[in-house]
Amino acid sequence: MWRYIARRLLQTIPVVLGSTLLIYAMVFLQPGDPIVALFGEKPVSEATRAQLMAQYNLDQPFIVQWLLFLKGALVGDFGIAYSGQPVSELIARALPVTFQLAVMALIFEAVLGVVAGFYAGLRRGKIFDSTMLVVSLIVIAVPIFVLGFMMQLVFGIQLQWVPATVGSNTSFTNMILPALVLGLVSFAYVLRLTRTSVIENLTADHVRTARAHGVPDGMVNRRHVLRNSMIPVVTFLGADLGALMAGAVVTEGIFNINGIGNLAYQAILRGENPTVVSVVTVMVIIYVVTSLLVDLLYAVLDPRIRYA
């Protein structure tokens, strides 16, 4: 067990190295001059330019830039953003916001998706099931930014149930609408996955045997059908937490949330290598750790799985 966890954590090292190198290469190859981007229309003197180039290591080949970045990252120093603030500070401010958003979205999609999928599966072919299938198909088919703007318009501007944008006040109520939008697509997948899994488990031999033993239907469904159906759903949800944090870029843009997605997006526009790469590194680590946690949870849920 511990050996397994250690091995999985060691795997993080090549993953982080590879992904940062890839990002560094892509940012380096990106057209445009970061110094020009920094000063906008204002002219830049040769001396200032040379000084800035040296300060951000822009005069070095990108491999060297990357190695210098790694050196700093090892001691928690991600460098200084072009705005003059340390990148680690920017991340520390943005990460909790996105994390809150992603976890709210995850809870929303898990609870609603599993409940709706469970009932749809039990009442296969009935009106609730058909409705849910159509709804989930629409949600999957329509791009998320369309749904996001629509919901913002309806609930934020016309009905005014919630504020249309979030800004700096990230209270629970302010975040409900963005979390719903963010979790919407995954909700549709969770629903469909749960439904299929429930239908499959309903015809399992051991479910029939439990009925033959005199276990009442409701109890059979909860104990034997629902729990067994959760195994693929949990796998999906775990992988989805990482995807939600990355996918927050669009939602954070729509609702003006100062999260990690917005931070990365702005940094990419400005060509700020240190910020972009730092954000990506943090996301990669979060992704690897959550998928490890999911795999461990999987073993709790399914006793047949043992890690060695």
Next chain:
Amino acid sequence: MTQPLLQIRDLHIAFTSGKKDVPAVRGVDLTVYPGQTVAIVGESGSGKSTTAHAVIDLLPGTGHVTAGSIEFDGVDLMKLGGRRRRSYRGDRIGLVPQDPMSNLNPLYRVGAQIKEVLEVNDVARGKAADRRVVELLEEAGLGDAEARAKQYPHEYSGGMRQRALIAAGLAARPQLLIADEPTSALDVTVQKQILDHLDGLTDELGVAVLLITHDLGLAAERADHLVVMYKGQVVESGPALQILRDPQHPYSQRLISSAPSLRSRRLAASERAEVREEATEAALEVAEDTIAEASEFGGEATGPVIRATDLTKVFKLPGKGFSKRDFTAVDSVSFALERGTTTAIVGESGSGKSTVARMVLDLLEPTSGTVEFDGVDVGSIRTRAQQLDFRRRVQPVFQNPYASLDPMYSIYRSIEEPLRLHGVGTGKERERKIRDLLDKVSLPGAVMSRYPNELSGGQRQRVAIARALALDPEVVVLDEAVSALDVLVQAQILKLLNDLQAELGLSYLFITHDLAVVRQIADQVLVMQKGRVVEQAGSLEVFDHPREEYTKRLLAAIPGRSVEPAS
């Protein structure tokens, strides 16, 4: 006369397909008295399981009762509402299901699943239920029951799971136990132990048993009363011995004459001797022809066609931590397969018999020891030509005819594939050959354009045999080739194999767990246990004078041995 416990009258059951009702059970009458054991016997699709499931209202899918009555203890169950009907499950009618592998929930401890039965039927709760679970597991014959109750199903063997399911089925002390093929997924010796135990237990508790089985021998041995079902109808019913000795209906007669466990020993032996005589002659001719054609192999027409010497296979299994531990699946197995004869390898699951087959087929490299084909070590084959020649002359037929045919290939394409691979003949010649092969396995030429899912299990196995014969092999390795088939189909395939052997001089390596069929096809028998050969002798010798204790146990476990029908 006491009142019947279960009385089924004129029961009709149908499955809805599209808008139509397809009848599955048509007018079944059946009576079970308290404490009595009644067996329903029939092949797959006869409606025997459907009838049993109707009693506990657990018909699968679109199945529903269209007419008739099911009376239990004087109450017509068909007239009861859902909830009252369900209250009969568990505490008045118990079930021991067919497949022990899939009938326990893999996510719950075995003890918890039996406790559930006690709690929902208001037998016991909490700590008292925990104690009762241990007693029940002990009663079902599980040692160390207290620790066993805390284990998960995947930590149990098949036999242990079936014991746990028996414990669960009897936990609420039902008056009737439905045992649906309770042991057909288990090894024959385990089967006997479990059935003996179930017999004892139900006798002691005075529980009536409705036994569903395809095995007539087993039914006759275990039940007082037999009900023979065929195509949804009861064709014959009566006391077990009476049906066995004097079957009235033609279907029952056929069933009895083809049941391998019940066939007269002498008859099988004399038939077999004739086959062998013809086969060895034919084989000699084939061998001489091959030598004349200058084969890739040495070739002497006289020696054994396959000789295995000290075959050993060791697998590396993951042990504690990073270490590996050795598992010897096959331990110095030696045998010779003479031309035109059949050598059977018999053993329970895990005995290593299939591993031997795979090494003979050169699909698995032995750890040590050699397989010689026609005097040449198969392990030394290097050239492509030699390899093709070996593959052509030694062909396999596997157990599951559903899995060994590509569902996307038509039957024609399936049989043609080996011919094309080996570059045999032109398109026209190949078609003629395929027609000829289908004719040999008694299939109409029209099946060529059909797909595997349109054929029955027996037909598919015939196709698999036709494909194996396509390249005119000399040796056919049959790995449990008849084990998945119903008795009547099994008897037909065995006869087909015998006829083909006599006609073409084939040599068979016949792998099976079922000693009963061995008598009808084998000349030499190897009994394997835990990777070793424990007994090796002529077929008659093994049946009449088994030397080893293990062989005796295997023989004693063949169901229906104690009941010999009049021949």
